[in-house]
Amino acid sequence: MIEKREKAQPRSLTLKENNYSFFSLAKNAFSKHKNWPQAWRSTEPKPEYDVIVVGAGGHGLATAYYLAKEHGSKNIAVIDKGWLGGGNTGRNTTIIRSNYMWDESAGIYEHSLKLWETLSHELNFNTMFSQRGVLTLAHTEHELKEMTRRVEAIRLNGIDSEVLNPRAIKQIVPIIDINPQLRYPVMGGFIQRRGGTARHDAVAWGYARAADQLGVDIIQNCEVTGFNIKKGTITAVKTVKGEIKANKVACVVAGHAGVIAEMAGFRLPIDSRPLQALVSEPIKPILDTVIMSNSVHMYVSQSDKGELVLGAGADSYNSYSQRGSLNIIEGMLAAAVELFPVFSRLRMLRSWGGIVDTCPDASPIISKTPVKNLYFNCGWGTGGFKATPGSGHVFADLVAKDEPNSLAAPFSLDRFVGGYLIDEHGAAGVAH
């Protein structure tokens, strides 16, 4: 049965056959855009793969892409219980930055940011990466001092960051209220000018198309129900589409890492909680940078469509319900309106929640597991989107070589036994 299906599978188009360019755009315009080839194939599972990546979000697809491109793996599948990019990849507020304090975090996030800078070209897909700057505000004297220290640490790692006074902030963001009489006055801030935003769907689609061109099978609607583990080594993945044999399995399942780990018989130091975001009705361009405030708990940017994209905080309690408490949104909107009085008459179009896997130290896990040939990349908490290319890149390296490289090594599961935590609560932007 499975063999029959395999024969019926379409061949993946090479980059040569399906290259997006001005020429292909002009050519397709003549046929009224009716003959564009499919960006990627929808496939059914083969009986066996070298590597199965569980989770077709940005991180998972990036992992598959780099495995195929840089490690020459030919027989790779990415499976997902829904559609690709339908989880947290499609729910986040798309902020990209690398202004983390500790060396370990600076390493991986800066690696990621450098990949972002050439990603559209590399994937032949416009990810709409816009380096509009990420400005983080300080509202107390102490926060400003702490921020200055943080900026120095970031600069020592060769990452751009500069402290700004309220006047300079007002120049960059004319709509902000810097009145010192505010409940939480703007006392300063710091900006990473290389930071910015990208189109989240395009990142998933770009990686999916590029991975497909390298022969990776993307299998959607294929939920994992369990694993086959023999003598402590993984041999197959049980799915709703049957059992699929695999030499190696890489799990990148944000929001459900704990559930998948339990299927494999071990536990993770992860709590899963709802994180909310919302968008306003579209308005004319008024905000051309990303504003974050950790203490009043608000972050906002304006999308290319004109909607304001606002992020709220994570709920304090564990939940898989994909919705959060209203008081979290109320608190965030109150802060937003105080900082930007011009927002007060805006209507919000949509709000939604995603489930984020948070670690005790607010840093991710990129690691081998107690089960041989099973790897986990999880625990990115409230800010995994920015790391998509870098995370996929180092995780592919770990899966291919069975040893983490120097960027991934600090993020192993062992750190919770040895006590080498990477405490990034201060940089996470969202309280945990």
Next chain:
Amino acid sequence: MLHIECPWCGFRDDAEFHYGGEAHITRPDPSKTLTDEKFSEYLFLKTNTKGLILERWCHRSGCRRWFNVLRNTITNEILEVYPVTETPSSKQGKETYDRNWRRISPSKKTPKTDEAK
């Protein structure tokens, strides 16, 4: 938003409460036999169930007292509220308590294998 019934103050919004995480975690005896793995398990590893979970809440903006709750993390439905010093008394609560990996024997904690079947 959760609507939690404090045993002393009645139903209130979750904004009044502080979440205390998983309930019924016993601190291991700090003797010489306590390994790093064992302590890490106590300190960091989570149950984080998708489904029924036993957890602690404190009515921070009210009576400031702690109590335990049986909640479904998929529907956010609260099924039982009981004192911190006791174990759950409902059938589902008892099952959730007994099924927890912290209370099953160490031999069962090793990765599941199909050979055992």
